[in-house]
Amino acid sequence: MPAKIMRFESRYNPETGGYRPRLRAQEDYGSVEVEVGRLWYAMVLLLRPKFVLETGTYFGYSTCMIAAGLRDLGDDRLVTTIDPEERDHLWMGTRLAPYVRWIKARSQDAAEELAGSKFDLLVLDSDHHYNTIIDELRLYEPMLRKGGCILLHDTLFFDGVGAAVKQLQNNPKFEVVTLPSPRTHGDLRGRKPGVTIVRKIREKGPAIAFERQYDGLFVGNPHEPALLRRGGRPGDKPSAE
Numbered sequence: 001m002p003a004k005i006m007r008f009e010s011r012y013n014p015e016t017g018g019y020r021p022r023l024r025a026q027e028d029y030g031s032v033e034v035e036v037g038r039l040w041y042a043m044v045l046l047l048r049p050k051f052v053l054e055t056g057t058y059f060g061y062s063t064c065m066i067a068a069g070l071r072d073l074g075d076d077r078l079v080t081t082i083d084p085e086e087r088d089h090l091w092m093g094t095r096l097a098p099y100v101r102w103i104k105a106r107s108q109d110a111a112e113e114l115a116g117s118k119f120d121l122l123v124l125d126s127d128h129h130y131n132t133i134i135d136e137l138r139l140y141e142p143m144l145r146k147g148g149c150i151l152l153h154d155t156l157f158f159d160g161v162g163a164a165v166k167q168l169q170n171n172p173k174f175e176v177v178t179l180p181s182p183r184t185h186g187d188l189r190g191r192k193p194g195v196t197i198v199r200k201i202r203e204k205g206p207a208i209a210f211e212r213q214y215d216g217l218f219v220g221n222p223h224e225p226a227l228l229r230r231g232g233r234p235g236d237k238p239s240a241e
């Protein structure tokens, strides 16, 4: 791993799942936890994708984890990452840079530029409103090859993303598993972000639809268990994780 990325990881506080800032007082929760970054790296080694699409670049920590996996696999591989905000990206000036293409746009606006592309892996981690994640799934899932996977972060924190995952769970095109992830934000009783791994097992099946009941959904009620953990089957009890 390039020294620049290791320095970034050294600011991680495993107690809270945040990153200690250099100048500001508050920890930053914008990047995925180091444990999740390492999971993304391992998933790339496991699935051996050639082309990866990521939404939500931020400073590029998750992008670097994906790019490190692509570089370790060898051959021509690329992660395309989409974010409208320009930041001091972590891959710049490192040997990971040739494996990354950044598109400065909202994910909803970049699809035209990517028309005709095929991806082996989607990593969706942008603004976490239901409307955005559904737009992303509707635009980019058709570009995912059969057998390819979708990785999502924050599915147990933001009910907007959880609602979209619920739809994928009910769609026979996909198999889905959701796991807790370690970030506590300093509140041990609060929700943890969580990760969801989705595999596209069939090409044909119901299209992903916008469900009006979730219009505008973002965090939901943070004092309740996450939407994805509020049952769904008769007799299910809510679980914090």
Ligand SMILES: C[S@@+](CC[C@H](N)C(=O)[O-])C[C@H]1O[C@@H](n2cnc3c(N)ncnc32)[C@H](O)[C@@H]1O
Pocket: 030, 031, 032, 055, 056, 057, 058, 059, 060, 061, 062, 063, 082, 083, 084, 085, 105, 106, 107, 108, 125, 126, 127, 132
């Ligand atoms: C949670 S951060 C991404 C963290 C990053 N995946 C990581 O772990 O290092 C969310 C990012 O999504 C970006 N974003 C917000 N709305 C977006 C949209 N419509 N399309 C793409 N990116 C968006 C924000 O600018 C922000 O950088």
